[in-house]
Amino acid sequence: MAAPTATPPSQVGRLAPRTTGSSRAPGAAREERAGWLLTLPFLLLFLTFTAWPVIQSVFFSFTDIRNRDLRTPFAVDFVGLDQYTKAFADPIFRKAAFNTAYFVLVGVPLTMLVALTAAVALNSGISKFRSVFRLGFYTPVITSIVAVAVVWRFLLHPDAGLVNTALGWVGVDGPNWLGSTTWAMPSLIAMATWRNFGTAMIIFLAGLQGVPHALHEAAAIDGASAWQRFRHITLPILRPTILFVSVTTAIGYLQFFEEPFVMTDGGPLNSTISASMYTYQQFSFGNYGYAAALSYLIFIVIVIVTAIQFRFLAERDDR
Amino acid sequence: MTREASFRNRWWLYLLLTVAFVLVVTPFVWMVLGSVKSNAELRSVPPTWWPENPTMQNFRDLFSRNSFGRYFFNSTVVALTVTAGNLLFCSAVGYALAMLSFRGKRLIFALILGTLMIPGVVTFVPLFVLVANMGLVNTLPGLILPFLVSPFGVFLMRQFILGLPRDLVEAARIDGAGELAIFGRVILPLLGPALATLGILTFLGSWNNFLWPLVVATGERSYTLPVALALISTGQNQTNYGLLLAGATVVVIPVLIVFLIFQKRFIQGIATTGMK
Numbered sequence: 001m002a003a004p005t006a007t008p009p010s011q012v013g014r015l016a017p018r019t020t021g022s023s024r025a026p027g028a029a030r031e032e033r034a035g036w037l038l039t040l041p042f043l044l045l046f047l048t049f050t051a052w053p054v055i056q057s058v059f060f061s062f063t064d065i066r067n068r069d070l071r072t073p074f075a076v077d078f079v080g081l082d083q084y085t086k087a088f089a090d091p092i093f094r095k096a097a098f099n100t101a102y103f104v105l106v107g108v109p110l111t112m113l114v115a116l117t118a119a120v121a122l123n124s125g126i127s128k129f130r131s132v133f134r135l136g137f138y139t140p141v142i143t144s145i146v147a148v149a150v151v152w153r154f155l156l157h158p159d160a161g162l163v164n165t166a167l168g169w170v171g172v173d174g175p176n177w178l179g180s181t182t183w184a185m186p187s188l189i190a191m192a193t194w195r196n197f198g199t200a201m202i203i204f205l206a207g208l209q210g211v212p213h214a215l216h217e218a219a220a221i222d223g224a225s226a227w228q229r230f231r232h233i234t235l236p237i238l239r240p241t242i243l244f245v246s247v248t249t250a251i252g253y254l255q256f257f258e259e260p261f262v263m264t265d266g267g268p269l270n271s272t273i274s275a276s277m278y279t280y281q282q283f284s285f286g287n288y289g290y291a292a293a294l295s296y297l298i299f300i301v302i303v304i305v306t307a308i309q310f311r312f313l314a315e316r317d318d319r
Numbered sequence: 320m321t322r323e324a325s326f327r328n329r330w331w332l333y334l335l336l337t338v339a340f341v342l343v344v345t346p347f348v349w350m351v352l353g354s355v356k357s358n359a360e361l362r363s364v365p366p367t368w369w370p371e372n373p374t375m376q377n378f379r380d381l382f383s384r385n386s387f388g389r390y391f392f393n394s395t396v397v398a399l400t401v402t403a404g405n406l407l408f409c410s411a412v413g414y415a416l417a418m419l420s421f422r423g424k425r426l427i428f429a430l431i432l433g434t435l436m437i438p439g440v441v442t443f444v445p446l447f448v449l450v451a452n453m454g455l456v457n458t459l460p461g462l463i464l465p466f467l468v469s470p471f472g473v474f475l476m477r478q479f480i481l482g483l484p485r486d487l488v489e490a491a492r493i494d495g496a497g498e499l500a501i502f503g504r505v506i507l508p509l510l511g512p513a514l515a516t517l518g519i520l521t522f523l524g525s526w527n528n529f530l531w532p533l534v535v536a537t538g539e540r541s542y543t544l545p546v547a548l549a550l551i552s553t554g555q556n557q558t559n560y561g562l563l564l565a566g567a568t569v570v571v572i573p574v575l576i577v578f579l580i581f582q583k584r585f586i587q588g589i590a591t592t593g594m595k
Contacts, residue, residue, distance in 0.1 A: 027492075028420070034498030035421030038411040042468045043427065045408070049446065049465040050434055056445035065448075073448050121336055126329060129336075135582055136340045139347070142578045144527040146545040147567035150552050151350045154560050159364050162349055168365070194343065202586055255440050258529050262549050276440050280530070283444055292444045299441045306436075 060292035067286030076289070083293035093294065095270045096278040099185065103274065104253045104305075107189045111249055112242070114193055115200030120230070122201075123208045134205070138198035145195060149262035152191045153178065156263075178264050181271040188259045188272055196252070200245045207241030208234070243313040247306050254302050350571070353564040354378070361560045377565035385562075386539065387569060390547040397462045397532075397543060398525040404467035405521045406514055412468075413476025414502050418488050428477075431470040443534050450535060457537045466525060472517050479513035480506065515584050526574055544570045 056073075061083055063076040087093050118137055122130055140148065155162045156177040164174035177187040211234050219229045235242075257276040260266050266273030266281075275298050283291035353361055355373045381387040415421070416428055446465055447456075455461035483506070491501045532543045542550070548566045556562055 030498055031419045032421045034502075035415045035419040035424065037499065038415040038419075038502065039421075039427060042408040042412045042473065045464070045468045046430075046434075046470070048449070049467075050437070050442065050470070051430065053442035053445040053449065054434065054437060056448075057441055060445055060448075070448060070451050073445075073452075118336075118339065121332055124329075124332060126332060126336075128333075133336050133340055134586070135579075136344050138582075138586060139575070139578070140343060142523055142527075142574055144529075144545045144548075144567075144570045144574075146527075146529055146549045146552075147350075147570040148346065150548060150563045150567045151346050153552070154353065154361075154564065155346060155349060157560075160362050160366050162345070162366060165365050194346075251436065251438065255438050257440075258545075258549070262552055265553060276530075279440060280533070283447075283534070288444050288448065295441050295444060299438065302436075302438065 057292050057296060060289055061296050063289045065289040065292075067288060069288070079289070083290050084297070086290065087294055087297060092270060092273065093275070093278055096273045096275045099271070099273060100254060100256070100275040102185055103189060103192070103256055104250055106186075107192050107253050107256075108246060108249050110189065111193045111197050111253075112200055112245055115197040115245070116204050118197065118201045119204035119208060120234075123205060134202075137201055140195045141198040143195070145258040146262055148195055149191065149259055152187075153263045156187055179268055181268050184264050184268060184272045188256075188263060191263070192253065192256065192259060196249065200249060203241060203245055204238065207238050211237045239313065243309060246313065247309050250305050250309065251302055254298065254305065347571070347575075350564050350567050353560065354568040355565075356561060358559060358561045361564075377561040378569075380562055381565050381569065385547070385551065385566075387544070387547065387566065389539070390542045390544045391569065393459060393462075393541060394526060394543040394545075396459060398522050400463050401466045401525040402518050402522045404463075405469055405472045406518055408468045409472030409517065410476045410480075410507065410510055410514065411502065412473045413478075413480050414506050416473070416477045417480035417483075418485065418506070419498070431473050434470045435474060439530055443531060446531075447534050456535055457541050459541055461535045462532055462541060462543065465531065466528070469521070472521065475517055476510070476513055479510065483509055512584075512587075515581075516587070519581060519584065522577075523574060 060073075062078055062080060064079045064082075065073060065076040069076050118133075122134055154160075156164075158164060158174070158176040158179065161174075161177075163177070167174040175183050177183045215233050216229055219233060224232070255276045256274050257280065260272040260274050260277050261280075264272045266277055275294065279291050279294040279298065282294060352368070352370055354377055355375065356367070356370045357372065357374055357376070360367055360371055412427075416424060450456060450461045450465070453461075455464070487505055487509075488501055491505045496504070527545060528543070529545045529549065532546045533549070536542050536546050539547075544566075548563070548570055551557075551559075551566065552563050
């Protein structure tokens, strides 16, 4: 395709070590230069806008920096762990942490269950409309969470909303979903599941390709039921896929932000405020040091949750 | 078992999938239908399914009174620039890491792996201070620069380039091609599938990005579509559902069209990122 040379690659492969060996110094210098030249623009941007802020974030979290210190971020007072102790004592942050745990502990398993069900259904030998279903299920993933949150807010409207209208057809008097401290969080979780299960479904579908058909057939001949085959053949083979999906979904859900921002403004009575949203609020009030400490707490929790999942879901090496 | 029999045995599976399909797609249908209804009609109980008096007033309000044209322009410029930057820089670094040997290479790769999973919420406070001191708050460069490269993009390109035959590079060297020419003329043309995956993921990520644009776009001049929509939906227009549904339609429909055109590639891309 893109070989500008007539020399067969196999022949070149045999010649190459000799050539580079005889002119090692200039070739290596050339590679060195090219390597740095190709990496440099990336490195500058990466160090400035990713690596440096990661380090500076730790520094900020140990200071009392506020928005008026914007021009002199290093001339601020060092306050040690004060911002962190303040966070643990802050009733709204504790509420936000609780809400985030609620969202993750219910949302991640629910999303994975829906995704796995959809993937297994699509993989069970149906041929008609398979790609239509797959496309439909995946579509919400590509959409802006802000936009779909706006739409869902309207769907969940207590009177004119489609959800309560549909419930009315079967004689159920639906609640004021987003205005209720009981129902607001489940509503956000339902929307997040709807928005996100498509990604997990596609990854599960790819993982299901690795399940040998012969194993299922052999087990079926031995009299294993469909559930037994799923439980003892499919699930063990899917283990690495399940780990990947649960880690990435949890990392995303631990930072949920747009849903409460657009749908409930964190309410009612802070029942849906998330850790990320509270961090943003503190930032917008000008409390940069406090916001940095909160964001680091979220990061630490992400690392711990990821480690726990690897501990319990990773494949054992002694196979 | 004949095809017909298999269909009959699986009718419940089709029922389940069809119900799920309707549930998943209805919000989009409702959004588009609602965007051409008047606010009075949107508030009627029970709601109407098909618009009784279709009107484009919501869209007119969006573009005249709320300058959605400007936000659409901002979103497009930001997403295209960020995508172009990622394709160029990430493939260059991916090539250097996969095929060249140079001092500091291992350290750079370790840095990239170490920051692969760092979420945006961790860095946005110092990033804002940095961007503010550069004088870039409320500007498009302020929206673009922090996202012009991504550790994930480099990782993706490196993995893909590692799978290409090394002989290609050696052969081009023997033919006397310079190192940069080898990257540009030999490697780059082979990266089609990887560039498509990275390009699609980057464009979507940028178009739908919310936290950073919300932080740095402090005025209407540099609002992107999600920021503008979120702010009108929480401001004085928060019950103007016609306007909001039209806004959501403007945010969602362009990517939906692009998605439907490239959907095969999209879905393959997602599957490969998951299998790594």
